[in-house]
Amino acid sequence: MAPVETEYYDLLGVKVDADDTELKKAYRRQAMKYHPDKNPSTDAEEKFKEISKxxxxxxxxNLRAVYDKNGKSMVDKEGGINMEDAAGFFANVFGGERFVDYIGEISIMKDMTSVATAMMTDEEKAEIEKQLNADRPDAAVKPPTPPVAATAHAPEEKAAESVPTPATATAPPSPGTAPPSHEAATTASLVAHGEAAAAAPGLAEKEKEKERQREAARRRAEQKEKLREQERERRKVMEARVAMLTQKMIERLRPFVEAKNPGAKDDPETQAFEKKMQREAEDLKLESFGVELLHTIGNVYMMKASSFMKSRKFLGIPGFFSRLKEKGALAKDVWGVIGSALSVRDVMMEMEKAQAKGELDEEQLRALEMDVTGKIMLASWRGARLEVVQVLREVIDNVLKEPGQPDAVLYNRAKGLLLTGAIFKSTVPDESDQERRELERMVAEAAQPKSKKQATTAAKARREEMLKHAKEQQDKAQGSPSGTHTATPTSH
Structure with missing residues (x-):
């Protein structure tokens, strides 16, 4: 049965019977073409949202079946999109759901957000509380607490009001005491009021300072408790994630482990396993950062499996050096994350200073913004990669050190991991560098060391290339003569 409308198929440029692989490839092409950071045309952002949707x-x-039968109006009523602008595109920017069985859900962004929320400064929290309480009716009606100085004067004012009574006004002074003169009484009154007025504000400030200190201590205690709770929850989620991935890996390797001659070239089960992993890699590489993740996974698989196999063959001596190599690679990843974060900070500070001085025109500002975006993506990718490496190391340790399993089974698991890692690590993208998605290109370019001038020049050149490409596309769409002449693409 033909769909009642084909707008969504037309947006992606596919036939109505397109399969998942065709949809992925088409989406990647269109998303790269209309991404707002790549396409400078005015309608690019709106087009990108429509393509993502x-x-x-x-x-x-399920949503496709509803769309084919009833059109997009019914899909909107179903509420299945649940997406704000292009947030859905960036939510799964590193791998997406297809990689969940291999690496689980990458949680670095979620963890960083939770920690940042718990560690907000008092000033930031006060500002948020101010905004939250601005429209509260009880905050508007509640009378202000009177200051200490005002309450100190209140009894005196009441006493003054009660003085002019007939009884007290005519009462004679007690015997043996001289009645105070009017000047003396006035002077004493002024001195008393002056001391009260001077002392009261000082007391109020001391009380306020003590209250501020108590509040700061209370908030610090709350922050520490929140961080402890978050760490407990994070570890609980991580343990569940590692346990799930351990079982997934064991089941994935089972056909290879149970083969008649695991790893032999003429073994049918080994050949079937190898072909299955190759098909899996071809499918996974279509995901966002798919090739980069496959290379990361493959590298960890091969390193851990090699270390295990060498330790079994040579009584653990070469395995010691393999473990040193693993730790060195992990340390390198950690420093890479730190370096990327510092690089982002430095570039953003430079951009803010240049903006404040008015040294940047619009074109230079746009070029620097693109450079900053690339560095942010690079820092995010390196953080995600570090998380993946740490999780996989723990999972593989569980798989290769499972209690109660014969040595032959554990050794064959390592051989299966070595084969899978080699397949994943040798995966190459279908597209040329020119055609690869913008996010991967930005990360690759940001990883290359450049001076500030080189970075700005490269960003400006990329911007000019985008404008030129957009004009060519527009000319082609309008059928103008200039559309017949296409520039030779420049590789990056």
Whole structure:
């Protein structure tokens, strides 16, 4: 049965019977073409949102069935999109759901957000509380607490009001005491009021300072408790994630482990396993950062499996050096994350200073913004990669050191991991560098060391190339003569 409308298929440029692989490839092409950071045309952002929404629907079998039968109006009523602008595109920017069985859900962004929320400064919290309480009716009606000085004067004012009574006004002074003169009484009154007025504000400030200190101590205690609770929850989630991935890996390796001659070239089960992993890699590489993740996974698989196999063959001596190599690679990743974060900070500070001095024109500012975006993506990718490496190391240790399993089973698991790692690590993208998605290109370029001038020049050149490409596309769409002459693409 033909769909009642084909708008979403047309947006992606696919036939109505397109399969998942065709949808992924088409979405990648269109998303790269209309991404707001790549396409400077005025309607690029809106087009990008529409393309993202179309892919969200067509990639979900249930939503696709609803769309084919009833059109997009009914899909909107179903509430299946649940997406704000292009947030869905960036939520799964590193791997997405297809990689969950291999690495789980990457949680670095979620963890960083939770920690940042718990560690907000008093000033930031006060500002947020001010905004939250601005429209509260009880805050508007509640009378202000009177200051200490005002309450100190209140009894005196009441006493003054009660003085002019007939009884007290005519009462004679007690015997043996001289009645005070009017000047003396006035002077004493002024001195008393002056001391009270001077002392009261000082007391009020001391009380306020003590209250501020108590509040700061209370908030610090709350922050520490929140961080402890978050760490407990994070570790609990991580343990569940590692346990799930351990079982997934054991089951994935089972056909290889149970083969007649695991790893032999003429073994049918080994050949079937190898072909299955190759198909899996071809599918996974289509995901966002798919090739980069496959290379990361493959590298960890091969390193851990080699270390295990060498330790079994040579009584653990070469395995010691393999473990040193693993730790060195992990330390390098950690320093890479730190370096990327510092690089982002430095570039942003430079951009803010240049903006404050008015040294940047609009074109230079746009070029620097693109450079900053690339560095932010690079820092995010390196953080995600570090998380993946740490999780996989723990999972593989569980798989290769499972209690109660024969040595032969554990050794064959390592051989299966070595084969899978080699397949994943040798995966190459279908597209040329020119055609690869913008996010991966930005990360790759940001990873290359450049001076500030080189970075600005490169960003400006990339911007000019985008403008030129957009004009060519526009000329082609309008059928103008200039559209017949296409520039030779420049590789990056």
């Amino acid at each position: 179309a892919y969200q629907v067509l990639s979900d079998s």
